[in-house]
Amino acid sequence: MSQRIDGCVEDILLQQGAIAGDVFADDFGNEWVVQDDRNGLRLQIKDKPDAWLPFWTAMTIKLPGLHRVIEEDLESQKTATLQ
Structure with missing residues (x-):
């Protein structure tokens, strides 16, 4: 199971040691991919390349339930969808 941390997006990414390519999910059912912006x-x-949060927004906004998606979680979701 994924660990959930409270805080703004930037806090969560830093506490989780996020790097480009990591996948996070929120309570709204969105899957977010971490991108490395120059800033x-x-x-x-x-x-969805047009749906993103820039780094300066990540410093203040909170996404309810934002947590890292672990590969095992992704596989479980795919299996549940197929059944």
Whole structure:
């Protein structure tokens, strides 16, 4: 199970040691991919290049339930979807 941390997006990314390519999810059902912007990390909704949070927004905004998605979680979700 993924660990949930309270705080703004930037706090969560830093506490989780996020790097480009990591996947996070929120309580709204969005999967976010960490992107490495020249000024810092930003989040982009998976497979939606126009839906993203720039690094300066990540310093203040909170996404309820934002947590790192572990590969095992992804596999469980795929299996549940197929059944």
